[in-house]
Amino acid sequence: MVKQISIFLENKCGRMIRVSEVLGEAGINIRALSIADTSDFGILRLIVDQPEKACSVLREKGFMASVTEVIALEVPDVPGGLAKALSPLEEAGINIEYLYAFVQKRTADALILVRVENINAALQVLQENDIPVISSERIYSL
Amino acid sequence: MWNRNHEAMPREKLARLQFLRLKQTLEAVYQLVPHYQKIFREIGAEPGDIRSLADLARLPFTIKDDLRNNYPYGLFTDGLNEVVRIHSSSGTTGLPTVVGYTRHDLEIWAELMARALSGAGAVRDSVVHIAYGYGLFTGGLGVHYGAEKIGATVVPISGGQTRRQVRMMKDLGTTLLACTPSYALNIAETMEEMQIDPGELQLKSGLFGAEPWSDNMRRVIEKKLQISAFDIYGLSEVMGPGVAYECPAKEGLHLAEDHFIAEIIDPASDEVLPEGATGELVITTITKEALPVVRYRTHDITSLTREPCPCGRTHLRMAKVSGRTDDMLIIRGVNVFPSQVESILLNIGATEPHYQLVVDREGALDTLEIRVELTEQMFSDKVKGLEGLEKLIRDEISNLLGISTAVKLVEPKTIPRSEGKAERVIDRRKLR
Numbered sequence: 001m002v003k004q005i006s007i008f009l010e011n012k013c014g015r016m017i018r019v020s021e022v023l024g025e026a027g028i029n030i031r032a033l034s035i036a037d038t039s040d041f042g043i044l045r046l047i048v049d050q051p052e053k054a055c056s057v058l059r060e061k062g063f064m065a066s067v068t069e070v071i072a073l074e075v076p077d078v079p080g081g082l083a084k085a086l087s088p089l090e091e092a093g094i095n096i097e098y099l100y101a102f103v104q105k106r107t108a109d110a111l112i113l114v115r116v117e118n119i120n121a122a123l124q125v126l127q128e129n130d131i132p133v134i135s136s137e138r139i140y141s142l
Numbered sequence: 143m144w145n146r147n148h149e150a151m152p153r154e155k156l157a158r159l160q161f162l163r164l165k166q167t168l169e170a171v172y173q174l175v176p177h178y179q180k181i182f183r184e185i186g187a188e189p190g191d192i193r194s195l196a197d198l199a200r201l202p203f204t205i206k207d208d209l210r211n212n213y214p215y216g217l218f219t220d221g222l223n224e225v226v227r228i229h230s231s232s233g234t235t236g237l238p239t240v241v242g243y244t245r246h247d248l249e250i251w252a253e254l255m256a257r258a259l260s261g262a263g264a265v266r267d268s269v270v271h272i273a274y275g276y277g278l279f280t281g282g283l284g285v286h287y288g289a290e291k292i293g294a295t296v297v298p299i300s301g302g303q304t305r306r307q308v309r310m311m312k313d314l315g316t317t318l319l320a321c322t323p324s325y326a327l328n329i330a331e332t333m334e335e336m337q338i339d340p341g342e343l344q345l346k347s348g349l350f351g352a353e354p355w356s357d358n359m360r361r362v363i364e365k366k367l368q369i370s371a372f373d374i375y376g377l378s379e380v381m382g383p384g385v386a387y388e389c390p391a392k393e394g395l396h397l398a399e400d401h402f403i404a405e406i407i408d409p410a411s412d413e414v415l416p417e418g419a420t421g422e423l424v425i426t427t428i429t430k431e432a433l434p435v436v437r438y439r440t441h442d443i444t445s446l447t448r449e450p451c452p453c454g455r456t457h458l459r460m461a462k463v464s465g466r467t468d469d470m471l472i473i474r475g476v477n478v479f480p481s482q483v484e485s486i487l488l489n490i491g492a493t494e495p496h497y498q499l500v501v502d503r504e505g506a507l508d509t510l511e512i513r514v515e516l517t518e519q520m521f522s523d524k525v526k527g528l529e530g531l532e533k534l535i536r537d538e539i540s541n542l543l544g545i546s547t548a549v550k551l552v553e554p555k556t557i558p559r560s561e562g563k564a565e566r567v568i569d570r571r572k573l574r
Contacts, residue, residue: 006523008516010553036525040550043523062555064516068523097524115523 001069001119002136003051007044008064011037019044019063026057031142032113034100045100047113049140069119072134073112073126077103085112088129094122104142111139144260144292145253148400149455153448156399156456161195163428164403168192171434174219177212178436198403198426199414203437209239209379218242218433225432230278231378241280241378242432248287250429251381254398255288258387261396262349262372264318268294269344271311273321273329274352276300280382281352285320288384294318301325304332312343319348323355323363323371327495328559330366340368349374351383354442354463354481358488359495373462379438380425386460391452394459401429404458405437406446409467420445422467423460441467443479471501471567473508476545480566483512486538490531498557502570511548512539515557 009015016035023030023046032047048054051067058065075081082101089096097115104111111134116122126133143149151159168189171178181202182188192198208217215221225242243251264270270289274281282300289296297314299307301321307329311319319326326348333340345367351374360371375395376383385402386395397404402425406415409422423440444460451459465479472478484495496515501508514535522528532549539547558565 004523006521008521008528008551008553010551010556015553038525038529041528043525043528045523062553064518064521064554066518066521066523 001123002047002072002113002134002139004068004070004113004115005046005048005051005054005058006066006068007046007058009035009042009044011040011042016044018061019046019058022057022061022063023048023054026053028054028057031139032100032102032111034098034113036098045098047139051140068115071114071116071119071122071126072136072139073114074107074109074132074134075112077108077110081110082112085126085131086114088125088131089114089116089122092121092125094118094125143453143455144257149257149396149457151400151456153456157195159400160403160428163400164195164198164426165189165192167426167428167430167434168436170219170431171436175217177208177217195403198437199405201437203412203424203439204435205439206239206379206441209241210237213237214240215242217435219431227283228278229280229283229378229382239379244431247381247431250401251284251384252287252291254381254384254387254401255284256291257288257398258372258374258384259285259288259292259294259318259320259349261387261389262318262374263347263370263390264289264292264294266293268292268317269297269315270294270318270320271297271299271307271314271316273299273301273307273319273325274383280376280378281322284376284382284384285349289320304328305336308333308336308338311345312338315344317344317346319345319367319369321348321350322352323350323359324353324559326350326363326367326371327359330363333367340366345369347372349387351375354465354469356481356485356488356495357462358485362488362495375442375460375463377440377442379435380427380440381430385425389451389453389455393451394447394461396451396455396457397446397460399457402427404446404460406444407439409441418445418447420461420464423463443467443470469567471499471510471569473501473510473545476543478510478543478545482542483539484566486542487514487535490534490538496557497566498568499566500568500570508571509548510545511550513550513552513557515554516551517554520551 029049034045036043055065055067073085075085099114101112172189224244226245227243229241231239272285276282348369348371363371372388374383374387376385386397388395405424406421415421423442423444425438426436427434442463443465444463446458446460448458465481498513500511535549
C-alpha cells in the first residue's frame with residue numbers, strides 16, 4: 001500500500017504553486033501527481049517521498065490535506081497492459097474510485113496508482129492473479 | 143446564588159418593586175429629559191397615568207436613532223454632573239452611540255455581573271480570564287468589575303494575541319474564560335495548533351456573549367475546551383453584559399427583573415406578544431440614573447417565560463437569542479438568520495461553524511451563497527464525497543428555509559477570524 005496525499009484546493013490563482021513551494025522548502029520530492037477538479041474546487045493527489053511529513057507541513061501552512069492509501073501496480077507499457085491488470089478487480093466486483101498513471105524513467109513498465117473502496121480485498125485479488133503490486137518503499141524512492 | 147434576596151424574590155414582591163421603580167424612573171425622565179417630556183405630551187399623558195406594569199405598553203418605544211439624534215448626552219438625566227464613566231457602542235451597524243453611568247449605575251452593573259459570574263460557577267478562588275475587548279466596548283470592563291466584586295482574581299487580558307492568551311491561561315491556572323463565543327472557538331483552535339490539551343488547564347467554565355450563538359456551538363465549545371459554557375446577555379444602551387445570564391440549569395437566561403422590565407413585541411406590528419411567543423425583546427431600565435431608557439427596542443429575537451426554574455431564581459427567563467431583527471436577511475421574501483444556517487451546519491455533524499453568507503442580486507433575483515470552511519472530518523479525497531457534502535448542506539437549508547442556495551466549500555482559515563464579533567454576512571445588495 002502506498003500513502004497518497006490528498007489536498008483540497010479552491011480554484012484560485014497560485015494555490016498549486018504554493019503547494020509545490022511548501023513541499024520544496026521542506027525538502028520533499030513529488031513522485032507523481034494527479035488533479036480532479038470541478039468548477040469551484042480541485043483535489044490534488046500526490047505521491048511524495050515522505051508522505052507523513054508532507055501532510056503535516058501542508059497542514060501547518062493552512063492546507064486541508066489528508067493521507068489516503070492507494071495501490072501501486074506495475075503494468076507493461078504495451079497496448080492492453082492496463083486492462084490486463086485491472087480486469088481481475090472488475091471481475092471481483094471491486095469498485096475503482098479513481099486511478100492515474102506515470103511512466104518510469106528506468107524501466108519499460110508503467111506505474112498505475114489505484115484508489116479502491118476495499119483495499120485489502122483488492123490486494124488479495126491482485127495477488128491471486130499474479131499482478132505485481134509495488135511496495136511503498138520502492139515508490140517513495142523512485 | 144450571589145444575591146438570594148433579590149434573585150429568588152417571590153414574584154408578587156418583585157412585581158411591586160418593579161412598579162415602584164418604574165414610577166420613579168418615569169418621573170425622572172419626565173422631569174429631566176426633554177425627549178421623554180415630548181413623548182408624554184404627544185400621547186397626552188403624565189407619568190401618573192401609568193397605574194400598572196401593563197400600562198407601560200401605552201408608551202412609545204425608544205430606538206437606537208433616539209440615542210443617535212440626541213448624541214452625545216441629550217438623553218442623560220443630569221448632563222455629566224454625576225457621570226463617572228462613558229462607554230460607546232461599536233458602531234458596526236451605524237453611527238456610534240454614547241452611554242453614561244453614575245457611580246450607583248456602576249455598582250448595580252457590578253452586582254449584576256457578579257450574579258452572572260456566580261451562575262457560571264465563579265467564586266472568590268476563581269481566576270477569571272477576560273478576553274472581551276477593554277475600552278469603550280462594555281464587555282471588558284463590565285465583566286471586570288463583577289469579577290472583582292466577587293473577589294475572584296482577574297486577568298484583564300482583553301482581545302488579541304491568541305497564542306499568548308492560551309499560554310497565560312495555562313500558566314496562571316485560569317478557571318473561567320469570558321469572551322465572545324467566536325473568540326472562544328478561536329482560542330480552542332489555537333490550543334489545538336499549539337498541541338496543548340485542554341486537560342492541562344484548570345479551565346472549568348466559560349461565560350460567552352455579545353453575539354448570538356446556538357446550542358450546537360455551545361456543544362462544540364464545551365467539547366473542545368472541556369468546560370461548561372454559559373450564555374450572558376446585555377447591551378450597552380441598557381447597561382452592558384449582565385442584563386440576563388444563564389444559571390446552571392441552562393434553560394434560558396434569567397433577566398434581572400429587579401432592575402429591568404422586559405417585554406416581547408411583534409417587530410412588524412409593534413404589538414406586545416403573550417408570554418412564550420417569539421419576537422423582539424424590549425427593555426425598560428428601572429434603576430438606571432444617568433441614562434434610563436423606556437421601552438428600548440433591542441432588535442434581539444427571543445421569547446420569555448415566567449415558569450419556575452429548578453435553580454430557584456424567580457426572575458423570568460429569556461430564550462437564547464436566536465438572531466437580530468437587523469441581522470435578519472430577507473432573501474427572495476424569506477427571513478433568514480445566520481444562526482439558522484449555523485445550526486444546520488452543526489447538525490450535519492462534522493462541521494465547525496466557520497461560515498459566511500454572501501448575498502447578492504442577479505437581475506431581480508436575490509442569491510445566497512454559503513461559504514463553509516472544510517474541516518478534517520468533512521474532507522474526502524473524492525470529488526463525489528465533497529460534492530455530496532455540498533448537496534447535503536444545500537438540501538438541509540432548502541428544507542428548513544425553503545430557499546435555494548449555492549454552497550461553496552473553502553480552504554481552512556480563509557474566512558476572516560474575529561477577535562471580537564464574527565462577520566457572518568456580506569450583503570452586496572446594499573452596495574448596488
